[in-house]
Amino acid sequence: MSNLLLIIEDDPGLQKQLKWSFNEYEIVIANNRSEAIAAVRRYNPSVVTLDLGLPPDPSNASEGLATLKEILELAPATKIIVVTGNDNRDHAIQAVGLGAYDFYNKPLDPEVLGLIIERALKLSKLERDHIQLLQQQQNIQNGIIGASPQMQSVMEITKKISPTQATVLIIGESGTGKELLARAIHNLSTRADRPFIAVNCAAIPENLLESELFGYEKGAFTGAVSQTRGKIEYAHGGTFFLDEIGDLPFGLQAKLLRFIQERVIERLGGRKEIAVDVRIVCATHRHLPTLIEQGDFRGDLYYRLSEIVVQIPPLREREGDVMTIANALLLRNCQESNLKEKHFSREASLALENYDWPGNIREMENRIRRAVILSTSNTISAKELELENLADNPMPFNLKEVREVAETTAIKRALNHTDFNISETAKLLGVARPTLYGLFEKYGIKL
Ligand SMILES: Nc1ncnc2c1ncn2[C@@H]1O[C@H](COP(=O)(O)OP(=O)(O)OP(=O)(O)O)[C@@H](O)[C@H]1O
Ligand SMILES: [Mg+2]
Secondary structure, three states: OOOEEEEEOOOHHHHHHHHHHOOOOEEEEEOOHHHHHHHHHHHOOOEEEEEOOOOOOOOOOHHHHHHHHHHHHHOOOOEEEEEEOOOOHHHHHHHHHHOOOEEEEOOOOHHHHHHHHHHHHHHHHHHHHHHHHHHHHHHHOOOOOOOOHHHHHHHHHHHHHOOOOOOEEEEOOOOOOHHHHHHHHHHOOOOOOOOEEEEEOOOOOHHHHHHHHHEEOOOOOOOOOOOEEOHHHHOOOOEEEEEOHHHOOHHHHHHHHHHHHHOEEOOEOOOOOEEOOOEEEEEEOOOHHHHHHOOOOOHHHHHHHOOEEEEOOOHHHOOOHHHHHHHHHHHHHHHHOOOOOOEEOHHHHHHHHHOOOOOHHHHHHHHHHHHHHHOOOOEEOOOOOOOOOHHHOOOOOOHHHHHHHHHHHHHHHHHHHOOOOHHHHHHHHOOOHHHHHHHHHHHOOOO
């Protein structure tokens, strides 16, 4: 409750005076530490005034400081204003060091204390509003963390396309959150209360994939003992997510194309056409135009699937997202393992920021999960993340060396991006093919 003020004070005269001075608040009084803790649990006050001299020995601040610590452990966001006797400046400073919001020296001047309380309440409200806003934003983003301009524009496109029925192709390197985005599209669509069914084309052997997608009738093949619906049928009314579409065997591509055009399926061994209403979302980390060029992917299917293309940028290109995501993942991991909150050391943050993240957020999840299990203290080090400690290894200042490192990184990145297509890579880097071959040679890049 925002208008509630908890006053922890053992002197009945002062209690009365405070109650009278701050009658615009709903006042709760606690006489000692145990009453104070009970009141914090019960009312969760935003602001507390705490007399450091509490019973059993009011001449000593130890009970007051212990109360302070206990409240902050229970409710870290509480703004605690410590009230001390005139000659007790050291204790007041000690209290602020422990996390008190401010201190106030007796004798009581209601006007001054009133201003401090008012300011504490304002700050507390601001903090709560801020947290609420962040939570709202996260909900809207369906667990997709990140405030970089790159991800904001992905989220904007997502919000626009989700309510439509358009087929969506999501492209991005492995671990960039393609499946997470597919689920977000479903959750933001009118089909959100219907099924979201995912099939990973790369994970299922070709001979099983067809029946997995389309289902089969009893007796369609040896072992087909009963009629079985396919995944597409299960998605009826909802969203069908075809993951790793670049790995869909060529033979099945024609069959999928037919389904997309006609919106009917036939189970294996069946003769009946079954109409299915699904929204199709697919994803791949591969470069489909190259696969088409090589004859491994049908151009007509590609054009059908790519009505709308959403490209998720790799983590290393998202400005400012690395630490936001890392901190969120660290907090989530600690909570899931019932551990006290941990933090990254300064050199760990530096290492996280400077690492290239070839495996993107999935790799980050793995590194952080492992570090949380291994770490014995509240701080996670670069070593526990198995990242290079850059503090030990300063950046080279030699220009030639810097240029070589930068060029090698850019070339490798472009190669990955184009699935090792040389002419695409050369185009992306803005150099001619012979120059590119020269660079491969110079930096010992093997294809
Ligand atoms: N922006 C993000 N915020 C928080 N978690 C994320 C984010 N992006 C991805 N993740 C998490 O990272 C992991 C990998 O995401 P996801 O499986 O969606 O990626 P993918 O692109 O499909 O990867 P792959 O190519 O490995 O299949 C998941 O556990 C996902 O929850
Ligand atoms: Mg995936």
